[in-house]
Amino acid sequence: MAGTLALIGVSLIGTSWYHFVEGWSWEDAAYMTVITLATVGYGETQPLGNRGRLFTIALILMGVVVIGYIVNRFTEAVIQGYFQEGIRVQQQQRLMESLFDHYIICGFSRTGRQIAKEFQAEGVSFVIVDTETDSVRVAQNEGYIIYQGDATLDETLLRVGIERAVCIVAALPSDAENLYILLSSKTLNPEIRAIARAGTEEAVKKLKRAGADAVVSPYITGGKRMAAAALRPRVMDFVDGVLNGTDRQLYMEELLIDPLVCPFVGQTLEKARLRSHSGALVLAIRRSDGTLIGGPTGDTILMSGDLLICMGTGEQLSSLNQILEPITTKKMRRSKNR
Known part of the structure; x- marks a missing residue:
């Protein structure tokens, strides 16, 4: 000038x-x-x-x-x-190459932004993929790692480390694009856990048939939560307080029984005394064959590959993790074993 x-x-x-x-x-x-x-x-x-x-x-x-x-x-x-x-x-x-055991969020719309907030609150490693320049700028201002590209393309998924990731969330507004992401991600990394957003009930069925580990419809889920909030408001307040937010006092966590190191395989919960030693409560146990045991009693036997769904304070869950050491507390590895 x-x-x-x-x-x-x-x-x-x-x-x-x-x-x-x-x-x-x-x-x-x-x-x-x-x-x-x-x-x-x-x-x-x-x-x-x-x-x-x-x-x-x-x-x-x-x-x-x-x-x-x-x-x-x-x-x-x-x-x-x-x-x-x-x-x-x-x-x-270099940043993309350094990512390991991370989550991939495809789409930074309203849904993607809320997912990013929850991931950040949990302290997990994640990267966002979006094509829109404005979305990229907003994500960068928030301090997120973001890659500008088309998540439906294999090249883009490879650039964000799909082969090293443990979970991908397809949160684009288009059901067809989420289906493409799902098919590509499962081809490039068959072990990855895939979560997909669906706009219709028909899309929910198709995404599940395509191999999605979980499909969430904002409209269906939102309707159910609103009904539950109307019928059981205190229960919903408690569940929301446990699952969401950064200032919560109680947490819910998953811990996987490693048969090679866990000293309690084959023992009952009463004999293992996990509650008395850690203070954390075992709410449910999912067996390796998919069987879910809700409200396990003291006679419930811990078996190889069990996934313990526990609740407690951060200190209690950390103590329980130490007892079951070296069970990983990384959500990426736990997600793979569901």
Whole structure:
């Protein structure tokens, strides 16, 4: 901007000199100024005396300085922009390559943003994929890791580490695009846990048939929660307080029994005394064959591959984890074993 203004100022000075001092017409004065500043060497438009030639020399020097400044700034801007973009791409690539046992959120609409908030509150590693520039900018302002690209393409999923991820959430508004994401992710990583958003009951069935581990319809789920809030408001308040939010006092967690290290395999809950040692409550047990035991009693036997669904404070759950060490507390690994 400064260079452009300087060039306009020099041009006005030159044109005014040739017009008022040398007595030329405005056309000849402007033409002489342009060829002088451009240093094209066409010669004088009209004969000049010593005073006019000295001014022309000064005008050439001013023009060289101003035009050189403009060229330098333009070149600097181009080179810096090129290298900055290259550096940004390299940094993003290194960041994507560093992701491991992470979650992938496809789509940063209202649903995706809420998922990101919950993941951030839980402290899990995740990356967002979205095509919209505005969504990318919002996610970056929130401090999230985001990759701008089409999540339905295999290339995009590979760039965000689909083969190293443990869970992908297809939260795009289009059921068809979520289906494409599901099929691609299961092909690239058959072990990944896939959660899909569905807009209709028909889409729920198709996504499940395509291999989705869980399908959530905001309309169906929202209706059920609203009905439950109307019929059992205190229960819903308690469940929401346990499952959501960053200021909660009680948590629900999953812990997987590792048969190689857990000392309680084959023992009953009463003998293991998990509650008395940790304070955490075992709400349910899911067997490796999918059988769910709700409200297990003291006679319930802990078996290899059991998934314990527990509730307690953060300290209680941490203590329970230490008792069952080295059972992983990473949700990624637990999700794989569901």
